[in-house]
Amino acid sequence: MEVIFVTMSEVIQDSKGFSKSFATTHANQEFFFHLIQFQNKQILNISINGILDTTFRIPVSTKTSINYESMMDLADNEDGGDGFASGDRLPPEPQMVIGDYSNMKVSIVASQVGKLMSIHSPREVILSIASKWFGKGDEVCDDDLEKLTFVLENVKKLL
Secondary structure, three states, X not given: OOOOOOOEEEEEEOOOOXXXXXXXXXXXXXXXXEEEEOOOEEEEEEEEOOEOOEEEEEOOOOOOOOOHHHHHHHHHHOOOOOOOOOHHHOOOOOEEEEOOOOOHHHHHHHHHHHHHXXXXXXXXXXXXXXXXXXXXXXXXXXXXXXXHHHHHHHHHHHO
16 A cells, blocks of 8 residues: 655645644655644644654643743742742643653653643643654754754644
8 A cells, every 4th residue: 555645735624623734845754744633632643754653642731831931930939949849730741652762852842742732722632753753862963953843833833
């Protein structure tokens, strides 16, 4: 069975309005972004060359807004003198369900995607993504920020 990717820059939405998707290319890689929104959950798939090998569950905090300013307020106002805010007030971190736990780069991407999505629609996110494109988690590459920015810009198109 042969899979053919069609490059389209326009977001396609289903007739019911709960699913959006589009395909694009970047650095000779084929990307397909697909978002399904339910009342209490969002599922985001970011396949790269048809691959999805890592899945995260990204819970959404109902106690705080997830942004830099609120994090600073928490650190200033709620630390117990030890510099740490109370654990139940911090925005939740992505929980890897399937994938390479040693690849911190893809965990950072998941965290940033979760924060972006929670600003637009505060619901739990299930994120499936191809991790190999981001490289090894213990190596720094010159294009790491560019890759993260590319993913975030395209996720914004779906929101």
